[in-house]
Amino acid sequence: MDILIECTPRKVVLKRSINDEEAHKIIDAKKSAPFRTLLSSPKKSEIHTHSVKTTYEATTMLAGRYSARYYRHAEHTIRVDHNVQRVEVGGGVFNVKSRSGIKRAVYGPRSRRDVVLRLEEYVHDDSEGEIFIDHHGGEVAKFAHRPKSAALESYPDRVLKAADIVRDSELTQDALVGRLCKKLVPVSKQDDIRDLHDQATIKKIIEIYVPVIEARLVGPKRRIRILRIDAVSKKVLKA
Secondary structure, eight states: OEEEEOSOOEEEEBOOOOOHHHHHHHHHHHTTGGGOOSSOOOOGGGOEEEEEEEEEEEEEEEEEEEEEEEEEEEEEEEEEOTTOOEEEETTEEEEBOOOOHHHHHHHOTTSOEEEEEEEEEEEEEEEEEEEEEOTTSOBOSSOOOOOOGGGBOSOHHHHHHHSSEEEOOSSOHHHHHHHHHHHHSOTTOOSSEEEEEEEEEEEEEEEEEEEEEEEEEEOGGGOEEEEEEETTTOOBOOO
């Protein structure tokens, strides 16, 4: 498969919509949750907030198009009159399907009959799609944020340089492009095809850095938990 990249990869950073005071209020309200079990739930007073840091985690958005031309084997059934013995198409001879005695008794001797045409189809596949991949390489089924200009930092490199922690993608660009191509190729593609000519065109590659507030909590018996808050949506993230 030919891969054509028609875009320049770019990096964007989402703006925080939560300040430090709001963040600490959410942490204080939710800090018992990471320690909760079926049998117990510690009091807030038993939990100490050791540290609070802002991390920027990359989710890569890729969008593109897949196009393919090929021949594939196929079978098509047509209905013919009762007295047709065979069908000849393009040099091929296709016999009428034989019928069991039960079918002859049910439908009668003058009922129409079936012919199975075994031939090749010339197929033109086109598909478009996008994929979001987190910094660990996992696909994000429902990414909550879109890189709209109003929600972006004006100087992304400056923000990332000043951040406490930056988690870049662990995958190379080639690996990311390969994940998108795998998603774009139709699942129905079979081995019995010939003269395949296909191409994937990559339209967008955007690294979207999402600010996440991480609170390191120390609870009873000095157990440690991490509370994570999406600093854009203000939602507590699953551990």
